[in-house]
Amino acid sequence: MILEVKHGYFGYTKDNDILRDISFVLGEQEIMTILGPNGIGKTTMLKCMTGILQWTQGQTLINGTPMGTSREVQKHYPIGYVPQAHSLSFPYTVREVVTMGRARHIGVCSVPSRYDKEIVDKAMEQVGIVPIRDKPCTQLSGGQLQLVFIARALAGEPKVLVLDEPESHLDFKNQFMMLHLIKTLVKERGISCIMNTHYPEHALRLADTTLLLGKNSYLFGKTQEIITEQRVKEYFDIEAKILSVPYHDESIKAFVVLESFDRAEEAYSSS
Numbered sequence: 001m002i003l004e005v006k007h008g009y010f011g012y013t014k015d016n017d018i019l020r021d022i023s024f025v026l027g028e029q030e031i032m033t034i035l036g037p038n039g040i041g042k043t044t045m046l047k048c049m050t051g052i053l054q055w056t057q058g059q060t061l062i063n064g065t066p067m068g069t070s071r072e073v074q075k076h077y078p079i080g081y082v083p084q085a086h087s088l089s090f091p092y093t094v095r096e097v098v099t100m101g102r103a104r105h106i107g108v109c110s111v112p113s114r115y116d117k118e119i120v121d122k123a124m125e126q127v128g129i130v131p132i133r134d135k136p137c138t139q140l141s142g143g144q145l146q147l148v149f150i151a152r153a154l155a156g157e158p159k160v161l162v163l164d165e166p167e168s169h170l171d172f173k174n175q176f177m178m179l180h181l182i183k184t185l186v187k188e189r190g191i192s193c194i195m196n197t198h199y200p201e202h203a204l205r206l207a208d209t210t211l212l213l214g215k216n217s218y219l220f221g222k223t224q225e226i227i228t229e230q231r232v233k234e235y236f237d238i239e240a241k242i243l244s245v246p247y248h249d250e251s252i253k254a255f256v257v258l259e260s261f262d263r264a265e266e267a268y269s270s271s
């Protein structure tokens with residue numbers, strides 16, 4: 001399935017668009033990252049793209065058909081949205097929360113079928129949360145909850161998985177495991193994926209394409225061409241060097257920030 005955003009505009013208030021004329025294409029089994037400074041509009045972008053918020057102008061197309069107007073398109077090409085992990089106030093178990101991802105498939109007065117249960121089990125297995133399936137979600141860590149939300153999205157059998165900063169609550173190793181999980185899900189399920197991230201390294205390691213959001217402009221293209229030292233300076237206002245570390249048959253990219261704390265202090269006090 002091909003997802004396309006065409007000339008998208010959005011503002012929370014009139015005459016104050018935070019997203020202006022955004023266009024990009026997500027191809028079959030592609031991974032795309034969205035990068036940009038805090039508050040630039042990354043989460044808003046995901047919400048407009050998935051129909052949680054309405055574009056004020058422009059549209060999201062699925063295989064060429066506008067998503068907003070076609071229930072058929074929404075039914076046949078579901079999008080799985082995984083929000084930033086936040087705590088749940090009601091102590092639903094992990095299994096119950098993941099089963100909620102089947103809501104579209106289960107009638108209002110029906111109980112989950114054997115097939116629904118199999119899909120839920122498969123989703124929990126694939127993200128590695130079977131051992132905690134009977135725990136109340138109020139007793140989970142932020143990282144565990146993030147995995148539960150991914151399993152909930154997978155239970156809806158999405159064609160596109162949309163993740164808002166999936167690595168944000170994870171330690172160093174588990175951040176890497178999350179990237180690996182996303183890559184595996186895309187490959188094994190034949191889906192595509194869009195994720196917001198604050199880590200340019202993660203984009204370079206994982207993503208085919210990248211949308212780099214700035215204050216008055218944006219860039220979209222192949223990740224290796226979009227994320228350069230010059231762009232990092234331009235879009236994040238920070239001097240960084242991208243190093244290439246050879247590892248087996250890969251060349252892994254690492255970022256080193258070339259700023260001193262004294263200079264940062266000066267910039268902070270003059271802003």
Ligand SMILES: Nc1ncnc2c1ncn2[C@@H]1O[C@H](COP(=O)(O)OP(=O)(O)OP(=O)(O)O)[C@@H](O)[C@H]1O
Nearest residue numbers: 012013018036037038039040041042043044045196
């Ligand atoms: N519901 C809302 N009503 C009004 N303004 C909002 C709302 N949600 C977000 N904003 C504003 O819109 C802008 C973009 O917010 P958004 O959360 O999309 O940014 P972001 O790039 O995802 O930020 P971060 O990297 O910090 O998560 C911010 O200035 C934010 O304050």
